[in-house]
Amino acid sequence: MYTPYTMSTRGRLSRERILEDALRIVDSEGLQGLTIRRLAQELDVTPMAVYRHFKNKTDILDGLIELVIAEGQATEHDTEGWQAWIEVTFLRMRASLLQHPGVLPLLGSSASYGLQSLRITERLLGKLRGAGLGADAVARGLHLLVSYTLGAVAIEVAAREQQQSAEAGTQQEWQRQLRQRFESADIAEFPNLVALAPKLSRFVEEAEFGLGVRQIIRSLTPEA
Amino acid sequence: MYTPYTMSTRGRLSRERILEDALRIVDSEGLQGLTIRRLAQELDVTPMAVYRHFKNKTDILDGLIELVIAEGQATEHDTEGWQAWIEVTFLRMRASLLQHPGVLPLLGSSASYGLQSLRITERLLGKLRGAGLGADAVARGLHLLVSYTLGAVAIEVAAREQQQSAEAGTQQEWQRQLRQRFESADIAEFPNLVALAPKLSRFVEEAEFGLGVRQIIRSLTPEA
DNA sequence: TGCTCATTGTGTACGGAGTATACATGAGAC
DNA sequence: GTCTCATGTATACTCCGTACACAATGAGCA
Numbered sequence: 001m002y003t004p005y006t007m008s009t010r011g012r013l014s015r016e017r018i019l020e021d022a023l024r025i026v027d028s029e030g031l032q033g034l035t036i037r038r039l040a041q042e043l044d045v046t047p048m049a050v051y052r053h054f055k056n057k058t059d060i061l062d063g064l065i066e067l068v069i070a071e072g073q074a075t076e077h078d079t080e081g082w083q084a085w086i087e088v089t090f091l092r093m094r095a096s097l098l099q100h101p102g103v104l105p106l107l108g109s110s111a112s113y114g115l116q117s118l119r120i121t122e123r124l125l126g127k128l129r130g131a132g133l134g135a136d137a138v139a140r141g142l143h144l145l146v147s148y149t150l151g152a153v154a155i156e157v158a159a160r161e162q163q164q165s166a167e168a169g170t171q172q173e174w175q176r177q178l179r180q181r182f183e184s185a186d187i188a189e190f191p192n193l194v195a196l197a198p199k200l201s202r203f204v205e206e207a208e209f210g211l212g213v214r215q216i217i218r219s220l221t222p223e224a
Numbered sequence: 225m226y227t228p229y230t231m232s233t234r235g236r237l238s239r240e241r242i243l244e245d246a247l248r249i250v251d252s253e254g255l256q257g258l259t260i261r262r263l264a265q266e267l268d269v270t271p272m273a274v275y276r277h278f279k280n281k282t283d284i285l286d287g288l289i290e291l292v293i294a295e296g297q298a299t300e301h302d303t304e305g306w307q308a309w310i311e312v313t314f315l316r317m318r319a320s321l322l323q324h325p326g327v328l329p330l331l332g333s334s335a336s337y338g339l340q341s342l343r344i345t346e347r348l349l350g351k352l353r354g355a356g357l358g359a360d361a362v363a364r365g366l367h368l369l370v371s372y373t374l375g376a377v378a379i380e381v382a383a384r385e386q387q388q389s390a391e392a393g394t395q396q397e398w399q400r401q402l403r404q405r406f407e408s409a410d411i412a413e414f415p416n417l418v419a420l421a422p423k424l425s426r427f428v429e430e431a432e433f434g435l436g437v438r439q440i441i442r443s444l445t446p447e448a
Numbered sequence: 449t450g451c452t453c454a455t456t457g458t459g460t461a462c463g464g465a466g467t468a469t470a471c472a473t474g475a476g477a478c
Numbered sequence: 479g480t481c482t483c484a485t486g487t488a489t490a491c492t493c494c495g496t497a498c499a500c501a502a503t504g505a506g507c508a
Binding site: 104105107108118119121122125126129135136138139140142143144146147148149150151152154155157158189190191192193196199200202203208211212215216218219 | 328329331332342343345346349350353359360362363364366367368370371372373374375376378379381382413414415416417420423424426427432435436439440442443
């Protein structure tokens, strides 16, 4: 068989292998646990070997974003009905982002929305247009859904990190945390926050996220 | 006048002065431009002097988040009508986040939602409850609005960084960028993306963001 | 089979990051 | 005047990303 380029099958390393190990490190030790030296050690190789496959560390981080996004749409699904299809798509995207919370800070930075992001965007646009929505509604709908998902996941991740130290959930626990963190502030300054704390803390659940997505979808269609 | 604690009025430095200079650096040179040495130089002081006022660099970054959020609600406003009030509040929050795009990656990380964040949350909850919404609607409404804002700003910031290299805007420009970045991918793979590009690129405007917020608010109230 | 040479991994080293630790200084309180 | 403690300094250590020169390897052609 003739191959015009050897396409790097010769060495032990490859972009794929490096990215997989990098993602494993980020998952287990966080983004700041990912250093070139640590990564090289995991790959059983010299630090500089990595630079034969990536221009620099930023290049690796960009690859991680793409990897996680690709994972979110790894397996096709043919859910019936465009509304349900969209809901499932965003639920999956949320799931894979939550599975790799370390990469989330990367999404907000750098202008690296690559091929995978474009692919999923394209399919979403297709579904929305197919539903008979006008161009403006389609554009705004996509923007609402993507923004909401990104923000919701960011908030969920932050909330989960906060739960590390103290298991929250009960109202007393919430009050105690508030009081503890802002001893100087009067707890009476936040009556609504305290009253609604149980409901607010429920927004780290998949079901609630799904309801949010559905509400946005419903708001796109003119009074059904 | 008697003061029980001197509260650090003696030295040249203070938490406030340090945070102000830190924010100025982040604004002008980005988050990665903020180093302790650079900051100390700006303050005309030794690097280690900063550590008399902050436990570590993370402590400084947490302070920056609070500073920006505080700025977003610096001046009160008494817009008539709860819906308009909420819209103005989120428009302001977006504006101050966009004014300091460098701190945005910080919002996604760390569990540091401080006093300022709680204050604005409390007021929003009050407005929503005052509008006669049920507890569930209030909680979901807050979550939708905050998540949307966070995500929308993140996307705006990323889009603006992308515009640095090439002024986008026209449809031809968009196509050229797409083709350039994914030479191997067939442009025909993204028909919807190309068709809707002009509308999609409009989502870096304040007006469009406001429309998104209004649409969410409208979806909260049962068929008016 | 053996020469050639691009590709891939190594070794060493440099500048800059955050920050621990010990020390200097200077402004109130007595 | 002297004590004391908060504030800023000096020095140095570890770890980071990565530039640069070199060594090994294996595919392609003679």
